[in-house]
Amino acid sequence: MAPLTRSRAGAGFVPTPLMAEYYAQRASAGLIIAEASQISQQGQGYQDTPGIYSQEQTDGWRLVTDAVHAVGGHIFLQLWHVGRVSHSSLQPDGGQPVGPSAIQADALTFVDGAFVTASQPRALALDEISGIVQAYRQATRNALEAGFDGVEIHAANGYLIDQFLRDGSNHRNDRYGGSIENRSRFLREVMAAVIEEAGVGRVGVRLSPVSPANGVSNADNWALFESVFDQLEQLAPVYVHVIEGATMSSRDHDPEFDFQRLRARFSGTYIANNGYTSELAHALTAKDPNALVAFGRSFIANPDLVRRLKLNAPLQRLDKQTLYGGGAAGYTDYPALAMQPGD
Numbered sequence: 001m002a003p004l005t006r007s008r009a010g011a012g013f014v015p016t017p018l019m020a021e022y023y024a025q026r027a028s029a030g031l032i033i034a035e036a037s038q039i040s041q042q043g044q045g046y047q048d049t050p051g052i053y054s055q056e057q058t059d060g061w062r063l064v065t066d067a068v069h070a071v072g073g074h075i076f077l078q079l080w081h082v083g084r085v086s087h088s089s090l091q092p093d094g095g096q097p098v099g100p101s102a103i104q105a106d107a108l109t110f111v112d113g114a115f116v117t118a119s120q121p122r123a124l125a126l127d128e129i130s131g132i133v134q135a136y137r138q139a140t141r142n143a144l145e146a147g148f149d150g151v152e153i154h155a156a157n158g159y160l161i162d163q164f165l166r167d168g169s170n171h172r173n174d175r176y177g178g179s180i181e182n183r184s185r186f187l188r189e190v191m192a193a194v195i196e197e198a199g200v201g202r203v204g205v206r207l208s209p210v211s212p213a214n215g216v217s218n219a220d221n222w223a224l225f226e227s228v229f230d231q232l233e234q235l236a237p238v239y240v241h242v243i244e245g246a247t248m249s250s251r252d253h254d255p256e257f258d259f260q261r262l263r264a265r266f267s268g269t270y271i272a273n274n275g276y277t278s279e280l281a282h283a284l285t286a287k288d289p290n291a292l293v294a295f296g297r298s299f300i301a302n303p304d305l306v307r308r309l310k311l312n313a314p315l316q317r318l319d320k321q322t323l324y325g326g327g328a329a330g331y332t333d334y335p336a337l338a339m340q341p342g343d
Ligand code: 8OZ
Pocket: 005, 036, 046, 156, 157, 213, 247
């Protein structure tokens, strides 16, 4: 199950018992990657997304991991810093969001029940960057204390790590900007710190090479991601998870960008995502035994998605009105298929 933002954390951005119920309902996924969770207040970009930086948040996530493990599931947490995709009202002391450079994102955030334009960011000072790496490290410790089986570094969808990677959002002229080697330094440092805390077997990473999500742009995505994959091969995370196409949208992309060729540069597990059908998933795993497929949107309305796919049963449609925020409606009230004799 791919990570899905649902904006249902409680006060203090603490995971709730309702969230534990939601994840436990979906434990037959095999591996759940829990929703993006900010590693600091500065890393938050939308209302009511959960955090993983306070003790209360860590204790709240324990409810979730216990509920999932009790029914035989496995669960990673996605670690998130939104960078410039935020709004001042969510930032410490109402300050500006931060990014590699002071370039405003062409992106919307979600605040007080409405979508609003991301605020003008300020460029991170060179000496602030190690503090953010340290926040990823502490968030990893917290996630392990909360009982997660591992963590996924969110390096996709135009958030902070992706903002460093792409030349449209990174105009720095220090060692974090300019060349691909420099623009990927922040990703390398975060990965190294998190792997040091958790071990290679408990760390994955998510990328969205061709997605324009949250206003990112880059002159040569192939050169960038070929290099990123080669660097990941060295760092050896347990998996690389790739959104093949545009985030929350179509699989269509420039045919010159060949995901199979990219995947071949990493010898570990590949998790493919975005708009997979059962047929596409089987075709991929038949030719790539070290590949998995993550399903996102279809898990929202189908807690028993795996069983439905196995039985070729109809899928329920998700209600867009209840995607973000609110309570049980459109969250934990999507029914599973009735059990049949012999199940
Ligand atoms: C939808 C709404 C808010 C955030 C992502 C974490 O795109 C998100 C997200 C998705 O990775």
